[in-house]
Amino acid sequence: MDFTEVPVSDQGKGKKKKNKKTKKQKVSEEGEARGDDIDTKDGVKMERTEPVTVFPPTFSVSEIKNKQRRHLMFMKLKQDKRKQKIMLKKKKKKEREALGDKAPPKEVPKTIENQRVYDETTVDPDDEEVKFDEETDEFAAYFNRLTNPKVLITTSDRPRGRTVRFCEQLATVIPNAHVYYRRGLALKRIIPQCIARDFTYLMVINEDRKMPNGLVLCHLPDGPTAHFKVSSVRLRKEIKRRGKDPTAHHPEVILNNFSTRLGHSIGRLFAALFPQDPHFVGRQVATFHNQRDFIFFRFHRYIFKNEKKVGIRELGPRFTLKLRSLQKGTFDSKFGEYEWVLKRHEMDSCRRKFQL
Template sequence: SLMISDVEHFIKGANTMAKSGEKSGGHGKKSLKWKAATGELQEAPVAEHEATESGVQPPKMATFPPGFSIPEIKNKQWRHLMFTRWKQQQRKEKLAAKKKLKNEREALGDKAPPKPIPKTIDSHRVYDEAKVDPNDEEVAYDEATDEFASYFNRQTSPKILITTSDRPHGRTVRLCEQLSTVTPNSHVYYGRGLALKKIIPQCISRDFIFVNENHKTPNGLILSHLPNGPTTHFKMSSVRLHKEIKRRGKDPTEHIPEVMLNNFTTWLGHSVGCMAASLFPHNPKFIGRQVATFHNQQNYTFFRFQRYLFKSEKKVGIQELEPRFTLKLRSLQKGTFDSKYGEYEWVHKSWEMHTNRRKFYL
């Protein structure tokens, strides 16, 4: 290990190098906020060609005394090198602690204590009074009498019209075509100068999906249940088409997929989940092994269309198909689409809803 006088000499030399290279960016613009913890080991670079007076080569890696602060090194290159080595040492200690804990749990077997719950935003979610209890009689009654009851009872099969804004570009057109292959009983109609309010009377016997675009990129989605509503408006982002997905599977088949809804726990999320599930007939063909997933997390809804593969009796693989995108709810409106005189049940207000990051509405 180095002596304290050697460390001070090293710091003075590094600071001298920093002053000489001040014009070339030796000093950082931002102040460093991290320091080495007391008692932790820090590694100091030692030149290989340097030797002591006795001719013995000094060790390549040395440790600094406790309490040494990395920000005291003003030379940018040396400071970055020391910080990198400190992070490597922290990573090694963390892996060693994990390995030790794993060995202890294996040694204890069934007597091992339960694993601690990871500290995430979802696990520390603020309790919401609007959370739905699946065993509640009121919830069961609403499900049996709402607008989508005939779909879930398999009395009617959904019919969907997918339309776009005026003169859509290629990316929006391909997204609509892939949505039509995912949702059965769907038809694509490209907007040509017709306003959305004029399209609604022509598709009164169908539900419709309206895809909006901006700068040649899909950025919005309106889902409306006809003839009496409701209507939801989503912001669309992170759109990936079939060719843009890595390790994708083959094209979807005509089999009716299974539908999976995750984390729609509030009254608002329950309504949005029912609208999403009503796009698919509720008699899935398990032979096709296709699954449409709507996963809600932190007010974002992630859509994935996948196919599962049985590799063995215990292992199952997943292939992602087309397409994938992320939705964020902007509004829930009663009745059909009417941006001027419509009655809204819920509207996203960022100035009121983003005050607490641990409160979610779906």
């Protein structure tokens, strides 16, 4: 009887042999998969660089369940992206230096501001009609230096400490400004008293939850009256690397980007707060910068380092204004005639159209 030998494999025993790899071999294989530079020593591959995090193309940080690890991975991705951006910027700079005059012009980034929709009421400073309006409006006497501004700063009823300090610091920025407390008086009763005492402006700081949140600026005796929302208030102690307290010198006034008819009126309303004979010895500048209908106020002192360089130091306070309404005449909430009122849902339909 013939017998045939059948080879017996390990699978028949129900056991599988696993290829055991050392820890160093696994590390080297992971380094090869990442593309790291490796070095061989005694037959063992050694890493040269630190391990680099590599994610699959469809990876999302939000898929990580652990909150701490998710935060660490997000910060690492952000840091890697920043390094790549810096390297690309240096590379472009070297290319521009190598090309010299033949280098292409720098690309201008697209922003909401430079893509602004053209407004029909945009003011041309050289227009004869605009010049005539400036010579005959309520602020002509200030710009002709026939009237010196005198400002009364007051608050809402029972102001808190932060609002009081904000008013006091505003009084040091605006020359010839005086701070008085309301004591329960209505604005309609305060305005005749201000006119009798030769005040040219009434400024009311309103507050909510112990924070300044509104500003009413009333030009006396015939108006107009502007109502602003106040936000991002920073007092002097809260500003890092601030300079010394401002002096009694009259500051220079800078008005930026008030291009429409409404913006032109608001800019002149702000400019008439300050005397039109600045003291250049004091080197102080008050800036009203309009951007996307937000008016940013900054107060600086500058110093000439040399013939070409000028350094500035912020003195404070700083705050942001948003125009809510412009009213003809003095303050009258019931029967006042409004020139312009902010209607958010109608006016903010296009993000690239601005009113100021």
